[in-house]
Amino acid sequence: MVLGGGAAGFFGAIACAEANPAARVLLVEKTGKLLSKVRVSGGGRCNVTHACFSAAQLVQHYPRGGKKLKEPFQQFGAQDTVHWFAQRGVALKTEADGRMFPTTDSSETIAQALLDAARQAGVHILLNTTAEQFIPLPEGGFQVQLTGVHAQTLTAQRLLVATGGVPKTEGYNWLRQLGHTIAEPVPSLFTFNVPESPLKELMGVSVPHARVVIAGEKLDYEGPLLITHWGVSGPAVLKLSAWGARRLHELSYTGTALVNWIPTYNEETLRQWLHTFRDENGKKVVLVNPLFGLPQRLWRALVEQAGIGADVRWSELPAKPQNRLIELLLRMPLAVRGKTTFKEEFVTCGGVVLSEVNMKTMESRLVPGLHFAGEVLDIDGITGGFNFQAAWTTGYLAGQAMSR
Known part of the structure; x- marks a missing residue:
């Protein structure tokens, strides 16, 4: 039987x-x-x-x-x-x-x-x-x-x-x-709820390769990431939720997820790359020229959150907003407050x-x-x-x- x-x-x-x-x-x-x-x-x-x-x-x-x-x-x-x-x-x-x-x-x-x-x-x-x-x-x-x-x-x-x-x-x-x-x-295989997400307006935007880290934990995963109206989903989040199922349960599904939108770079290599890029492309307006293959809407959101004005060119970009942009590209914080069953x-x-x-x-x-x-x-x-x-x-x- x-x-x-x-x-x-x-x-x-x-x-x-x-x-x-x-x-x-x-x-x-x-x-x-x-x-x-x-x-x-x-x-x-x-x-x-x-x-x-x-x-x-x-x-x-x-x-x-x-x-x-x-x-x-x-x-x-x-x-x-x-x-x-x-x-x-x-x-x-x-x-x-x-x-x-x-x-x-x-x-x-x-x-x-x-x-x-x-x-x-x-x-x-x-x-x-x-x-x-x-x-x-x-x-x-x-x-x-x-x-x-x-x-x-x-x-x-x-x-x-x-x-x-x-x-x-x-x-x-x-x-x-x-x-x-x-x-x-x-539970395992779930998506992250981010009720105060600064990316809410970007529902449906996806990035083929991102890295998600739970701050303060030995939990991270790389893969495609999808922005949803309730937070973030996609294989990077689902697989992270599976490996971290017990620990995330202990944390009551709250914490800070740090998203690296360009995981092939670290702080040092990104700064070097941007230094060269600025020298060669100083006249380009930051807001309307997405870098690293990132979707236009996501790039605009990151640039705006970094406090960079709509007409600022790379050659005019002060150090402070550039540092903020680097931080958002490598470690964008999302306050996770709960989970949603995947489909x-x-x-x-x-x-x-x-x-x-x-x-x-x-x-x-x-x-x-x-x-x-x-x-x-x-x-x-x-x-x-x-x-x-x-x-x-x-x-x-x-x-x-x-x-x-």
Whole structure:
């Protein structure tokens, strides 16, 4: 029996049913919807995995769980995911940043492939049904009490828990009662709210390469940055939020984010560059001639905040406003006051600690026959298809082991 109709649950159910056609595989989903995260991922395109085909490289994209995933990824990695979908008629393409999507650019392609594979493998699906409790039996297996549309009591030889990440710690109490230790759940992959942002008018402006640092913390990340009406987003912020999920939670999502808009420069190299530029371009008006490939609107905002007048030429620029401009280019302070979930892709860090799980089979070391897959485990990746890859891998290994 599989609990959870998401990516990990489906992959586990299919893997089990395909490996052992004689097994009766039942998938139980508490809502009326299947694969809901798959459908909304990547803006409805579904970021299936990442073009990272070495297990040693792949594990570097997981703020939590990376080290323990090396062996599982050697068993079923990103290349295996590509092959799995290709075998079922779904071709994937790689974008410039390494993210992989179906060539149709539709998440429905992925959802349908999983639904078809489950149906062909003979997986039975119960919707609007909840496993209220399950009791390990002395002779092995579990007695499972189902409530909802398909209320009944069943016996299951093996059980796969693929119920996803739970935002509130109480959601894991049933696993604690079985003796499992839970790493406290906190949000990951979120954007920063900056209510007093000096950049509010620049909503939609993006910079392909910026560096975001949390002042006073060992937290920083480089990547594309997007200015939003509520603050800042984009891969640089999302990935920083993933690596710093626990610390940012401790800080109550408040602090100062320092943005370096031109991270290839430091104070010394920037001053040298500007000195040469001024000598050669003294007649140019500062405000209307953006430098470093920065968007016009962003450059104007930085120049205005530095207190540089609309008609000031580089040759006339006093030292004080130039220093202020340098400071804004390298360390623009944004007062972070809270977070916003990125689109609908809610990710939690936390869950069942991995030391209590056999990572070859995803079986509990405490309760024989109980397996885990996906976000219920203390595993989470940065944005870019890594969370789905962890779901496919852990689901596949659990399903294979259950079939035996």
